[in-house]
Amino acid sequence: MSKISLAVDLAGFHLRNPTMNAAGVLGMSPPLLKRVYDAGAGAVVTKSIGPVPRTGHPNPTLVQLSGGALNAMGLPNPGVDYFVDEIAKLKELGVPTVASFFGGSVQEFAEVAYKLTKAGADALELNASCPNVAEELGMLAADAGSVEKVTAAVKDETRLPVFVKLSPNVTNVKTVAKAAEWGGADAITAVNTLLGMAIDVNFRRPVLTNVTGGLSGPAVKPVALRCVWEVSQAVEIPVIGCGGVTTWEDAVEYLLAGASAVEIGTAVMTRGVEVYGEVVRGLERYMTKNGFSRVEEVVGLAHEAGRHTESRVDKCNIRV
Numbered sequence: 001m002s003k004i005s006l007a008v009d010l011a012g013f014h015l016r017n018p019t020m021n022a023a024g025v026l027g028m029s030p031p032l033l034k035r036v037y038d039a040g041a042g043a044v045v046t047k048s049i050g051p052v053p054r055t056g057h058p059n060p061t062l063v064q065l066s067g068g069a070l071n072a073m074g075l076p077n078p079g080v081d082y083f084v085d086e087i088a089k090l091k092e093l094g095v096p097t098v099a100s101f102f103g104g105s106v107q108e109f110a111e112v113a114y115k116l117t118k119a120g121a122d123a124l125e126l127n128a129s130c131p132n133v134a135e136e137l138g139m140l141a142a143d144a145g146s147v148e149k150v151t152a153a154v155k156d157e158t159r160l161p162v163f164v165k166l167s168p169n170v171t172n173v174k175t176v177a178k179a180a181e182w183g184g185a186d187a188i189t190a191v192n193t194l195l196g197m198a199i200d201v202n203f204r205r206p207v208l209t210n211v212t213g214g215l216s217g218p219a220v221k222p223v224a225l226r227c228v229w230e231v232s233q234a235v236e237i238p239v240i241g242c243g244g245v246t247t248w249e250d251a252v253e254y255l256l257a258g259a260s261a262v263e264i265g266t267a268v269m270t271r272g273v274e275v276y277g278e279v280v281r282g283l284e285r286y287m288t289k290n291g292f293s294r295v296e297e298v299v300g301l302a303h304e305a306g307r308h309t310e311s312r313v314d315k316c317n318i319r320v
């Protein structure tokens with residue numbers, strides 16, 4: 001029997017298995033992210049880092065809902081210059097690190113990418129899709145032309161693999177994914193949170209200070225899975241699935257839809273960091289039981305089934 005390997009390669013970024021935390025969950029403190037890695041994740045992703053310190057939105061910034069969580073933090077972060085030392089600590093701890101980052105202009109994105117590269121990050125995730133700062137910074141992922149331009153500017157400043165994280169809050173996610181690919185993206189992360197809101201019936205006001213926020217957790221999984229399905233058909237580069245992964249079955253669904261890896265975020269709130277090891281062990285069992293020896297053999301398989309359905313229709317001589 002051949003030995004199973006869970007390792008994946010995302011444009012030269014090697015992961016021991018196809019799981020990471022989603023940006024934002026557990027912040028950016030090296031000891032916390034090390035716990036994610038020790039619990040079994042293949043690599044870690046930092047909270048998004050910007051050009052200068054930001055305090056973010058006032059509380060309340062998070063509301064727990066039956067199907068997940070709604071948050072509007074407003075991209076609080078200590079700024080890239082502070083973060084240089086934190087990356088060095090993650091490196092010392094031996095944790096493969098994807099630095100998530102954002103900017104308010106093409107130049108800011110490029111400048112932050114340059115600094116994170118110099119600081120020693122292993123890969124970059126370009127957050128084109130924060131739903132909570134639209135009025136102030138705009139939501140980059142709403143405009144394919146801007147996504148291409150920013151991605152190209154970032155690629156000019158770094159030799160690292162760049163994953164562009166897209167938003168589900170668009171009419172056509174494939175067009176935006178293509179634009180990122182044309183700009184030189186090495187992978188697409190699909191997707192960020194879904195724009196939503198909650199109202200307190202007693203106060204008769206929106207719960208979040210920001211009024212709207214990003215929905216994450218099990219409720220968004222079908223939407224995010226559909227985005228992965230569509231994006232993986234539209235681009236040649238790898239896709240990283242993100243949205244509501246809680247169990248190993250969720251992760252396998254994403255692989256079958258065309259993702260080469262998955263990010264797990266909100267599930268940490270309900271299952272703790274142990275969720276990474278649980279998903280990885282479940283995936284390994286699934287591969288053993290079904291005779292797969294490498295993760296990439298699973299990637300996109302559900303699309304093949306689609307083609308078989310077409311041929312069955314042909315065989316049945318159905319005329320349309």
Ligand code: DHB
Nearest residue numbers: 073074075130132193214
């Ligand atoms: C925030 C950023 C995000 O990218 C997201 O999906 C949700 C919240 C934030 O910091 O507000």
